[in-house]
Amino acid sequence: MSSGGLAISAAQRAALSRWLDHLRALKGAAENTLAAYGRDVGQFLDFLSQHHGGQEGLAALTALGQPDLRAFMAAMRDREISPRSMARKLSAVKNFLAFVADQEGTDATAALSARGPKFQRKLPRPLAEEAARDIIQVVGDQAREDWIAARDMAIVTLLYGSGLRISEALGLTGAAHPLPEMLRITGKGGKERLVPTLPAAQHAVARYATLCPMDLHKDAPLFRGARGGPLNPRLVQKVMEQARLQMGLPATATPHALRHSFATHLLAAGGDLRAIQELLGHASLSTTQAYTAVDAARLMEVYEKAHPRA
Template sequence: MTLAISPAARAALDEWLTHLRALDGRAEKTITAYGADVRGWLSFLAHHRGGTEGLSGLITVPITDLRAWMAHERGRGVSARSVARALSAVKGFTAWLADRQGGDATAILSARAPRFQKKLPRPLTIEGAAEVLESVGDDAREPWIAARDTAVVTLLYGCGLRISEALGLTGADHPLPEVLRIRGKGGKERLVPVLPAARASVAAYVAQCPYDLTPEGALFRGTRGGPLNPRLIAAAMERTRNRLGLPASATPHALRHSFATHLLGAGGDLRAIQELLGHASLSTTQAYTGVDAARLMEVYERAHPRA
């Protein structure tokens, strides 16, 4: 179907994606997904209308065609969440195109995405998180692997890191400083305090690791010396939760959820937690931690200068 996209539309899409990379700092996975979404939209539109559209026609597409596209996507089994993401990409591309070409893109930009139920993460209890940290290395084949797995999950829970961020650390990051500079999604940097327990856990792993941890090489290594595959940490978590009787939601990412939720429960400020997690908006942090509206207003009223 992508062969139906006109050369002009394909060139415009490529230019938009280049713009996102250069100016907006979007993550490469996000850009790839947006490109696929917009290509799907352009291809559908060409087949739906029986021919390719000029760039001006892409800007002034009527709402009926946009709804037909969304219905088509849902009809072939695409989830409402994915259609909503695709619509966001189409809106972004159309707004950029309208800004460059001129034209009224109101129909597309005002379209509503299909509703979907957001899946809130399920954090572990404080006791459950402590049990994971204490026993995640129990099934390891060698002591240094046990120390490695313990160090990784301690960073996830103790610092709120994503698994990709923890495994992105290099030998130059050891010994861990009191404050770690993390490059997260979209290349955005944030400063994360490092607990003494996390520094000690990483130091224990480094002391036992049989490989030469060069400054430019990965800090966490696999059994053959290459960068540690995140699937191995997921597998270690699966064995641990089965042994401890924890729910299937007890994944590596759940430790990051737990970090945020437990901080908030202890009286942490929602804005500070947002910065620690690297979330772009407070609403993301609110959903992430399962904060209810009453708790959010309590934090707001306590912190707002005019409350």
């Protein structure tokens, strides 16, 4: 955690550990997320030890103000940390400081009022409806073996038809075959949700299962690699890359773009924004809005229907 030779104090290290345990237990944060938070806050605490000239306890954290956080951000800028990464680091630090203040019964308002850098959020680019449908067929034309072609088609059909992440689709086991009308998915942070499956997805998975030369028993991965092991997500990305080159689509036409397309096309067809939020497994409605590429007028129309004025 330390990068400058000045160790973080035992009290601060213990507070960091308690905060991560809190996020793990009460917020359901994924382990990769927790690891990133731990690095960000550890970097901040290490900076403070250097900035203030030595180890400090929890009292020093509760006495921090905007100048301390601005100094940290300046140090990050000197290391050419991007505005997006800096904003993420500052968010983690603020969350940690709020936790410490709550534990210590102090007020962290001064430090929490520090503003992070502005950056242009990159919105996802969904495929056009026709392109999304066509790319499924094109993906099926890439493989030399019928069962592999059927596998790839089944996966991309699930990504577009049910809005699954690659990890969620590849996390399915043989117990998901035959594909039910409602599929229970375990998403980020171990959160479960139910997503409907289209007849096209049910047929695609059934065709793959019929052609697959492996025994798809209920406890093993549903989608297999050529040697029988779990399918590497990189292979799905590669298949999509080949298909988009053949179709002349931009580099943004990735497997994850199919999930964006699912949300955008569903909303454009009149779907409720909050229902789509549930289907995608988003904790925040604002995240769902970022997943859609519907114009502002359409968003307002959906909003007005969902929240009629008295």
